[in-house]
Amino acid sequence: MNMLQAITDLITTPGVTGAEHAVGEVVKQYFSAYTQDIWQDKFGNVYGRIGEAQGPEIMVMAHMDEIGLMVTGIEDNGMLRMINVGGVDPRVLPGSEVLVLGEKPLPGVIGAIPPHLTGGQTGNAYKIEDLVCDIGYDAEKARELVHEGDYVTFAPKAPLQLCNGYVSSKTMDDRALVAMMLECMEMLSKRKLKCSVVFCASVQEERSGLGGRIGAYSVHPDMAIAVDVCHGPTPGVRPFEAAPMDKVVLTKGSNIHEKLFGMLQASAREQNIATDLEIAAGHTGTDAWEIQVQRGGIPSAIVSPPLRYMHTSVETIRMETLRNCAKVIAGMIGNIDENWEAALCLDD
Amino acid sequence: MRKEMLKDILQAFGPAGNEEIVSGVIAEYIRPYCDSVYNDAMGNLICCKKGTSGKKIMLSAHMDQIGFIVVDIDEKGFLRIANVGGILPALSVGREVAFANGVHGVIYFETPKTRDASAQAALPNMYVDIGCSTKEQAEEKVQVGDMCVYVTNMVDMGNRIASGAMDNRVCCAVIVEAMMALQSPHDVYAVFTVQEEVGLRGAAAAAYAIDPDFNINLDVTLTGDTPKMPAMSVALGDGPAIKMMDSSVIVPMSVRKFMIECAEQAKIPYQREVLRAGGTDTAVIQKVKDGILAGCISIPCRYVHTPTEVVDMADVDGAVALICEMVAKEQLPGA
Numbered sequence: 013m014n015m016l017q018a019i020t021d022l023i024t025t026p027g028v029t030g031a032e033h034a035v036g037e038v039v040k041q042y043f044s045a046y047t048q049d050i051w052q053d054k055f056g057n058v059y060g061r062i063g064e065a066q067g068p069e070i071m072v073m074a075h076m077d078e079i080g081l082m083v084t085g086i087e088d089n090g091m092l093r094m095i096n097v098g099g100v101d102p103r104v105l106p107g108s109e110v111l112v113l114g115e116k117p118l119p120g121v122i123g124a125i126p127p128h129l130t131g132g133q134t135g136n137a138y139k140i141e142d143l144v145c146d147i148g149y150d151a152e153k154a155r156e157l158v159h160e161g162d163y164v165t166f167a168p169k170a171p172l173q174l175c176n177g178y179v180s181s182k183t184m185d186d187r188a189l190v191a192m193m194l195e196c197m198e199m200l201s202k203r204k205l206k207c208s209v210v211f212c213a214s215v216q217e218e219r220s221g222l223g224g225r226i227g228a229y230s231v232h233p234d235m236a237i238a239v240d241v242c243h244g245p246t247p248g249v250r251p252f253e254a255a256p257m258d259k260v261v262l263t264k265g266s267n268i269h270e271k272l273f274g275m276l277q278a279s280a281r282e283q284n285i286a287t288d289l290e291i292a293a294g295h296t297g298t299d300a301w302e303i304q305v306q307r308g309g310i311p312s313a314i315v316s317p318p319l320r321y322m323h324t325s326v327e328t329i330r331m332e333t334l335r336n337c338a339k340v341i342a343g344m345i346g347n348i349d350e351n352w353e354a355a356l357c358l359d360d
Numbered sequence: 361m362r363k364e365m366l367k368d369i370l371q372a373f374g375p376a377g378n379e380e381i382v383s384g385v386i387a388e389y390i391r392p393y394c395d396s397v398y399n400d401a402m403g404n405l406i407c408c409k410k411g412t413s414g415k416k417i418m419l420s421a422h423m424d425q426i427g428f429i430v431v432d433i434d435e436k437g438f439l440r441i442a443n444v445g446g447i448l449p450a451l452s453v454g455r456e457v458a459f460a461n462g463v464h465g466v467i468y469f470e471t472p473k474t475r476d477a478s479a480q481a482a483l484p485n486m487y488v489d490i491g492c493s494t495k496e497q498a499e500e501k502v503q504v505g506d507m508c509v510y511v512t513n514m515v516d517m518g519n520r521i522a523s524g525a526m527d528n529r530v531c532c533a534v535i536v537e538a539m540m541a542l543q544s545p546h547d548v549y550a551v552f553t554v555q556e557e558v559g560l561r562g563a564a565a566a567a568y569a570i571d572p573d574f575n576i577n578l579d580v581t582l583t584g585d586t587p588k589m590p591a592m593s594v595a596l597g598d599g600p601a602i603k604m605m606d607s608s609v610i611v612p613m614s615v616r617k618f619m620i621e622c623a624e625q626a627k628i629p630y631q632r633e634v635l636r637a638g639g640t641d642t643a644v645i646q647k648v649k650d651g652i653l654a655g656c657i658s659i660p661c662r663y664v665h666t667p668t669e670v671v672d673m674a675d676v677d678g679a680v681a682l683i684c685e686m687v688a689k690e691q692l693p694g695a
Contacts, residue, residue: 030610054694055612055651082605084634085584085593093591095636097605141590141636160593160632161604161616219610220643226651 013198016171016179016331018042018191023183024168026113028080029097031163032056032215035076039190039213046197056215057227062200063208068234068352070345071210072196073224073299074189075217075240078182079323081145081164083112090154091144092120094164098218102140104324109167112147114158119167120147166325177331178257184319184327186217189239192317192338199342207348217299224299228306235272235311235356237341238300241329242290244318254318255288257330260337261316265292267300269311271356276313279343285336290316311356315341361676365389366533367514370523373460375427375444375507376558379403381460382423386532386552393539394550404566405552413545417687418572419538420563421531421579422556422641426665427509428457428488430502437492439465443483444507445557451666453478457488457508463501464511465490510667519673520596526669528556530659531578534679541680544687546573556641560608563641567648574653574692576683577642580669581606581633581658592636596660597672599629600679603656608639609646615655618693619686626685628678633658653693657682
């Protein structure tokens with residue numbers, strides 16, 4: 013499996029939160045290389061199951077929705093007003109190329125007042141309400157092709173390959189981890205398992221966690237691993253807020269089942285993969301938050317690769333770290349045996 | 361829309377958590393058109409009209425309103441209050457309020473040097489005067505924990521109507537009116553939910569019990585058609601709004617498409633709504649069990665959460681027609 017090709021195919025398919033259908037089709041296509049047991053729920057989560065019918069069921073979830081924008085109105089000069097869907101950083105929007113998903117896809121740009129005309133007032137960052145999207149049409153034509161509620165996404169392009177195995181693109185959060193799940197499926201498909209594994213590409217993580225919630229309710233797994241990005245070091249970010257780009261990050265905190273965490277850590281150790289810790293006192297900002305409290309409670313954990321420039325169009329990751337995330341999860345799942353229930357039992 | 365019925369539903373007492381009275385008023389109107397009517401443990405009013413398809417549609421609107429709760433009664437008989445839901449304090453000063461037992465009072469605030477100071481009114485310096493001089497007198501009428509709501513007339517301006525309880529009683533009346541008229545192959549549940557204004561509480565419990573195949577929620581939404589309002593394309597009188605997104609929920613594409621097709625087929629004018637700030641029961645209904653497909657019809661409303669919420673009857677009648685069109689469809693939205 014060529015993980016970079018998978019990332020490219022996933023990233024160049026639009027799937028803003030609430031409209032993940034197209035990217036879901038790409039996921040199904042990739043899942044079909046490893047299993048025929050594929051299904052989709054009414055909100056668009058895509059599931060693929062591998063492994064044995066005996067033993068526990070483990071769910072691995074990466075969200076496939078991406079942050080983006082939605083049209084709120086069309087000005088009399090044909091410009092589109094927008095609102096963010098998920099945590100788009102409005103500071104990086106001016107100067108962006110976008111795709112407006114109207115009656116047909118329309119290229120657009122998000123402009124800003126030229127520095128010559130600001131009267132020296134350039135210090136303040138733009139707010140989303142101040143920005144407009146220009147598709148070139150006048151109001152009459154724009155209103156024919158674009159409506160309130162239509163999505164706007166960052167222009168889909170293949171990832172930029174930086175030096176040293178670093179790759180940069182929009183939507184690495186969290187499509188890179190969807191590709192990582194494929195790598196993990198490939199590793200596990202060569203092993204004899206004593207459990208079944210449901211891989212889920214979930215919807216709506218960037219807003220409500222709806223996909224994680226209904227996915228966990230409907231699958232009702234014995235344990236769950238959410239895979240999502242965490243922050244890599246950049247200038248101005250304090251050391252304890254970020255993890256080195258070459259380490260697989262495991263989260264600790266109230267959202268995380270201690271024993272499941274330990275099983276992942278053991279797997280990393282067995283394979284000599286360097287890990288780092290992220291400490292989350294409460295909400296982890298991942299699907300694991302909703303998963304943990306479904307049904308009677310589901311032991312949950314999080315595996316992350318560090319990522320720089322989160323929620324921009326240049327989200328940057330290191331491919332080797334992504335591969336190591338897959339190895340840690342595959343190793344942990346491969347280690348599961350008949351004693352899984354005892355292994356999960358919390359100490360008195 | 362029967363204006364007399366609308367008036368009765370608008371003027372029934374029912375702050376969040378104390379919805380028994382308004383529930384009773386709605387139940388009286390809807391009972392003749394339903395096979396069963398009951399209140400669940402939280403107080404949600406659930407009314408079912410049976411169909412034959414084996415599928416269930418849930419229509420929902422919250423019946424609670426914003427109000428105040430008495431937190432203390434002082435020696436002079438003034439009632440100290442806290443908000444129940446999103447009250448705007450400065451707009452409450454000088455207003456008449458009523459309790460469930462019929463006691464009336466007026467709201468004012470502490471020692472204003474000038475009347476302009478009402479902009480500084482905040483709940484901690486506000487009180488309700490119920491015409492008593494001592495704590496003992498006041499306690500004969502009202503207890504700590506009792507709730508009160510704005511007393512407002514239904515202001516009939518012709519096509520447009522104002523009331524302090526438009527959010528969300530106008531939508532309750534829309535559902536009652538629709539239940540009187542609709543024909544559906546499906547079981548149709550009309551659900552009047554409790555405690556929306558304090559965190560979208562009742563709807564999730566009702567949706568869990570009913571577990572419908574499809575939900576159409578109704579609530580009011582903001583408009584951008586008054587002086588200096590921030591840009592928003594929804595306007596009074598341009599038809600009921602079909603929700604695309606608000607702060608709490610994204611309506612699934614399949615549901616939006618179904619609702620828009622129904623409006624277009626029946627030639628009902630409609631608007632597409634993207635609300636920048638505000639949430640609805642739709643959000644919690646979607647999250648029940650393994651997910652419930654849910655959409656929302658919004659009635660455009662000016663001055664939401666004030667004693668003078670204004671709606672246009674054309675939008676109200678359009679919403680009734682749109683519900684009737686949707687529930688008549690054999691094929692409901694799928695994935």
